[in-house]
Amino acid sequence: MRVTTSFPLGTLRDTPSEAEIISHQLLLKGGYIRRINSGIYAYMPIMLRVIEKISNIIRKELNKLGCSKLLLPQLHPSDLWKKSERWEGYTAGEGIMFNLKDRQGKEFGLAPTHEEVITSIASEIINSYKQLPLCFYQIQTKFRDEIRPRFGLMRSREFIMKDGYSFHSSKEDLVSFYKKMEIAYENIFTNCGLETVGVDADSGSIGGASSKEFMVTAEAGEDTILFTKSGSYAANIEKAVSIPNEAIPLKTKTDKLLETPNQKSISDICKNNNLDPTQIVKVVLYIARFEDKSEIPILTCIRGDQNINEIKLHNLISNKHSSNLIKLNKIENIKHIEKNLSNLPIGYIGPDLKDTVINKNSYWTKTWLRIADYSASNLSDFISGANKLNFHKVFNEFSFSEEQFLISDIRNAKKGDFTIKGNKETLREKKGIEIGHIFQLGQKYSEKLNASFSDNDGKLKNLWMGCYGIGVTRIAQAAIEQNYDENGIIWPIQISPFEVVIIPTNLKDPIQKNLTEEIYKDFKKNNLDVLLDDRDERAGVKFKDADLIGIPFQIIIGRDSINKEVEFLCRSSKNKFKIASKNLLEKFIYESEVMYNKKS
């Protein structure tokens, strides 16, 4: 490609002020993307080449696994989503699905994901176990009306994703395919030149049993991952389990009230009464709203030094209830409290808070769903709220009985905790960017959408499903977050828009011009990804742009042209040397092979 005739660069001299993180700044400054609206970007020609490289790597690996590529519609009729019972949750309130009506008044959603559509198709074309397993995938734009789009392509409202869906006749087959997919994913990310970590993950609103996320570790990441040094354990903090530090036993052994005026926080109580946070049980109230419009008040207990993991809590409540849990809010809004609760001593609530505080005329369920984390239920002597303003209470031999409490893990694991593996390893913490996620969905969608097949025993059974996502545009940005320097991007060669850029320093010199053309044609003839910066610009401008856009190799054609010599420069190592032009092609092929193999 020639910059002047077919490949305009569009680099910027100043960084647009909207960009906060380095990868976003470099994408904008390098002319890769342009913002059209909040979370909506145009991919410029140079960006599209990166996207296509990533797509090709994905396609090769998935085809090896026997997956078939297809393309599904993006406009989905609401009835499909109503069948899976996700329409309300995805459109109402803070749902993320853009939705609209056609001229007939029929409702549609703009696809954030494709489980419904693919399951509906699979149910039509799969009749027999003999057709299984099958895996379909597509690479396509997804739409999500994010509450807060940010960081460029990291969390945008329109983004390109590879999503794949597999169908199986048994759970065992699903599990074995899932494991193959896990390896395929590792290959894909390695082939993209990325360093990733696989972690146990929450399966979220997609649903399903087992799930694993692939993370690019980077400071700018929005997820927190907990892991051990040895690699024996790695999980997203949303899912991570651990053993908290030991509690300090409470000395006071008698039931009594503790006057604690204006001591609403754990730290206040500890400071004023010479207590340790591990001697306190913290009670947090929530209200859970379900798809069927019912609302259940939740009372949670956890040890004072620990924090509630609302995702675990969400999943726990969701599993205990037949309708979908749409929203879980802390009870802290004064208007809500006044409307539904009476005599609630905020800041002084204990695990034995009476059901009678819930107003008779409230539309909430009239009993608390009481949930205790293990860290609380393991305590029998502790301090907690006395359910009386300005008083706490010593609880002595209190029992979190299973009749009254749902006892479970609803705690946030944190760095420094011991793992549950019993090997005395402690957890470390890093930020990560989620670029891939694989799920064992099970039969959730095949049941709801009635997708069944005849098994070899002649019985009609529901399909077993897996689903597998990769954020294509997110990979591109994550790769930059992992590979840049003060001059710009340093692409891994596997996903770089070009493998090499030719920079003639003075095209007015006929000797340089001729040599440039000679070399460019030679590279083209050998099917190499080569960009020729044939602009009538000063050399410095072209050097700056070449560094900024981050092509891994640069060929500089200058004064030494007279001797048929050029310079060959490696963007990442900054190594630069002179070479006779007749040896250039061979040298380049060798060096690029080394670079490809180094990471893949």
Added chain:
RNA sequence: CGGGGCGUGGCGCAGCUUGGUAGCGCGGGUGCUUUGGGAGCACUAGGUCGCAGGUUCGAAUCCUGUCGCCCCGACCA
């Protein structure tokens, strides 16, 4: 949704406090010089100052409303 910030030419910004009809740097165009790390000089094009009201002889500037964007949080997978 809560908190903070910002909307002035393609990009980055100043001007606003104290109203007088818009400016700087980069970028664009033309010419000459220059030519290995974002060149110099000269000329030049380009903006109804987010939008709508209001105050005033006069509004980028003051007032009211509104829209949008960015950041932090809530939330979300």
